[in-house]
Amino acid sequence: MSERRATREKSRVAPDYARSWLLLSALRDDDFDRAQLSRADQIVLDCEDAIDDSLKDEARDRVIAWFKGGGSAWVRINDRHSAAWADDVALLRDIDGLAGVMLAKTESADDVIDTAQRLGGDIPVVPLVESALGIEEAVSIARARGTFRLAFGSGDYRRDTGAANEPIAMAYPRSRLVAASRVGGLPGPVDGPTVGTAHALLREQSGDAVALGMTGKLCLDLEQPAVINECYSPSPSDVAWAVDFLADFEAAGSVIRDGSDKPRLARAQVIKGRAELFGINPS
Numbered sequence: 001m002s003e004r005r006a007t008r009e010k011s012r013v014a015p016d017y018a019r020s021w022l023l024l025s026a027l028r029d030d031d032f033d034r035a036q037l038s039r040a041d042q043i044v045l046d047c048e049d050a051i052d053d054s055l056k057d058e059a060r061d062r063v064i065a066w067f068k069g070g071g072s073a074w075v076r077i078n079d080r081h082s083a084a085w086a087d088d089v090a091l092l093r094d095i096d097g098l099a100g101v102m103l104a105k106t107e108s109a110d111d112v113i114d115t116a117q118r119l120g121g122d123i124p125v126v127p128l129v130e131s132a133l134g135i136e137e138a139v140s141i142a143r144a145r146g147t148f149r150l151a152f153g154s155g156d157y158r159r160d161t162g163a164a165n166e167p168i169a170m171a172y173p174r175s176r177l178v179a180a181s182r183v184g185g186l187p188g189p190v191d192g193p194t195v196g197t198a199h200a201l202l203r204e205q206s207g208d209a210v211a212l213g214m215t216g217k218l219c220l221d222l223e224q225p226a227v228i229n230e231c232y233s234p235s236p237s238d239v240a241w242a243v244d245f246l247a248d249f250e251a252a253g254s255v256i257r258d259g260s261d262k263p264r265l266a267r268a269q270v271i272k273g274r275a276e277l278f279g280i281n282p283s
Helices: 002-011 029-036 053-068 084-092 109-118 132-136 138-143 154-161 167-183 199-212 224-231 236-251 261-278
Strands: 020-025 042-046 073-077 098-103 125-129 216-219
Touching: 002 029, 020 029, 020 224, 029 042, 029 053, 029 073, 053 084, 073 084, 084 098, 084 109, 098 109, 109 125, 109 138, 125 132, 125 138, 132 138, 132 154, 132 167, 138 167, 154 167, 167 199, 199 224, 216 224, 236 261
Parallel strands: 020 042, 020 216, 042 073, 073 098, 098 125
Antiparallel strands: none
């Protein structure tokens, strides 16, 4: 198993560019190895919403034991204002195998800063923005010391605001996170999960998020990462266009001919870079 883990970790997409983030209950330790070896770009062991308060200690113990056995993953920890937060950060600090933490219900820059400091200052924090206040504070959260990438807690956001699970209702919070990420110099944000097993719905919601500039998505089962990875990667036709555009641009002496060249050049460079990263061959 250790050899398979090492091989998988070498091929894993870095969290900066990760498309699929598999969220797994911290009590399901029988599935930890399977999750780590899955097609998910990153794994997140959930010590927050998936765990009853009476089982928090047991969940942490299972995560720590798995890390000590050679496992590696992110951990979703409880929000900074909960009683469980202090125990989460105290037990995870300096533990080998911890890739980073996803901080639940983030509503301020201080939530991130305090978490990062308690973890020693060098553990990446992905703030999970899940409320109207969090969305409105997105820029300050993105700029906070310790913030690595933003993520959208879409279910709790809908619960907080009463918004429907429709593209038009989700466009504002998604766009806020995209803009805040750009202002904060972060990678594109991670969208919330699609509940259900229908791949058609997963593709539809992924397409909506990609169109707005999101570059990753939380997922809830082992069948979703493959679909998400496809949806959040450039299509072969887009890659072919980018390769052709860049070749023509270079053949023309790399000279900007008019105002439309700049945005097309930037888009082509992004597509080509992501294609190389994800191993997409336009042919």
